[in-house]
Amino acid sequence: MISKKAPTMKDVAKEAGVALGTVSKVINGIPVSDKNREKVEMAIKNLNYKVNTYARGLKTQKSNLVALIIPDTINPFFAAFTDHIESALYKKGKKLLLCCADGIPQKETDYLNLATNNKVDGIIALTYSDIGKYISQDIPIVVFDRFFENRVIPRVASDNFAGGCLAVEKLLEFGCRHPVYIRFHSVFPGEADKRKDGYLYACSKHHIEPDYLDHVNCDEAVTIMKSFIENHKDKEGNLAFDGVFAHTDYHGYLFMELLRQEGFRVPEDVQVIGFDGICKFGNPQDGLFVSSICQPVEQLTEKCVELLLSDGPSPVPPLTLLPVTYRYGGTTKG
Numbered sequence: 001m002i003s004k005k006a007p008t009m010k011d012v013a014k015e016a017g018v019a020l021g022t023v024s025k026v027i028n029g030i031p032v033s034d035k036n037r038e039k040v041e042m043a044i045k046n047l048n049y050k051v052n053t054y055a056r057g058l059k060t061q062k063s064n065l066v067a068l069i070i071p072d073t074i075n076p077f078f079a080a081f082t083d084h085i086e087s088a089l090y091k092k093g094k095k096l097l098l099c100c101a102d103g104i105p106q107k108e109t110d111y112l113n114l115a116t117n118n119k120v121d122g123i124i125a126l127t128y129s130d131i132g133k134y135i136s137q138d139i140p141i142v143v144f145d146r147f148f149e150n151r152v153i154p155r156v157a158s159d160n161f162a163g164g165c166l167a168v169e170k171l172l173e174f175g176c177r178h179p180v181y182i183r184f185h186s187v188f189p190g191e192a193d194k195r196k197d198g199y200l201y202a203c204s205k206h207h208i209e210p211d212y213l214d215h216v217n218c219d220e221a222v223t224i225m226k227s228f229i230e231n232h233k234d235k236e237g238n239l240a241f242d243g244v245f246a247h248t249d250y251h252g253y254l255f256m257e258l259l260r261q262e263g264f265r266v267p268e269d270v271q272v273i274g275f276d277g278i279c280k281f282g283n284p285q286d287g288l289f290v291s292s293i294c295q296p297v298e299q300l301t302e303k304c305v306e307l308l309l310s311d312g313p314s315p316v317p318p319l320t321l322l323p324v325t326y327r328y329g330g331t332t333k334g
Helices: 009-016 020-027 034-047 053-060 076-091 105-117 160-173 191-205 221-231 249-261 297-308
Strands: 065-070 095-100 122-125 141-144 155-158 179-185 212-216 243-246 271-276 291-294 319-322 325-327
Touching (some): 009 020, 009 034, 065 076, 076 095, 076 297, 095 105, 122 297, 141 297, 155 160, 155 191, 155 297, 160 179, 160 191, 160 271, 160 291, 160 325, 179 191, 179 221, 179 249, 191 212, 212 221, 221 249, 249 271
Parallel strands (some): 065 095, 122 141, 141 155, 155 319, 179 243, 243 271, 271 291
């Protein structure tokens, strides 16, 4: 079977009875007479002409593509972040180039090069590697949570310090006397580190001895948490803590399951608060996995897109923080 050749701009010009330059102007949004614009639009429809976005970007230096670099879409928080970014970009007439780097520095660098070579209009990065020196000075970029010592790049984040304070305040409000903190974190600094600062500040404020598990992300997280629980039992098997603030909902959920396997009741014996606000099946109506300090994901993504596409005279702030909220998820008494 002989495939039919795709129509070109010359075909559109011939069909519309106008000059090639007129077709180019219509496609690129440059004003022409209403009569000629209607002719071109009708010819495009009749011929089913498709604009070559990449070729158009080479000429206009605008591809209407924005690259999003994230670790993965398996983590529900990253998945929700991606979904809202795509929606916010689409409202602005932009398309999403999704790059899942698995937290691997080389993959993140490769995706930065891919984005640069495809002349994207900007990059939004949720990255856990030190890639600041590889970021082109010519492409607008906004990062979520992370900061780079060698580059001043606009950042968007939740108020993690306030969230850490709020988690402790809620546990105390619900009757806890000894809240502990569980954290598995990246080796690279970011705004999320301030959750621990918030925990420590709240403990100091209420004259509570801080007690925490603080470990770099690893495959042995469950084993390490089991040891933490075992080391906090007395001779009768009672726990020394009655509340847990987990650095993420994921680790809060894992810790809750370990407690239940040990025969402890949640929330009757131990109350658990996570951080992120991950919804079951991605649907707020289905509830949370654990009670949580919730990040305003939709507002965060909208702010990332707003700052990335900002072309006004005002400078973009180096850090934009959005407030967090507490939400009940079944693992606390209120």
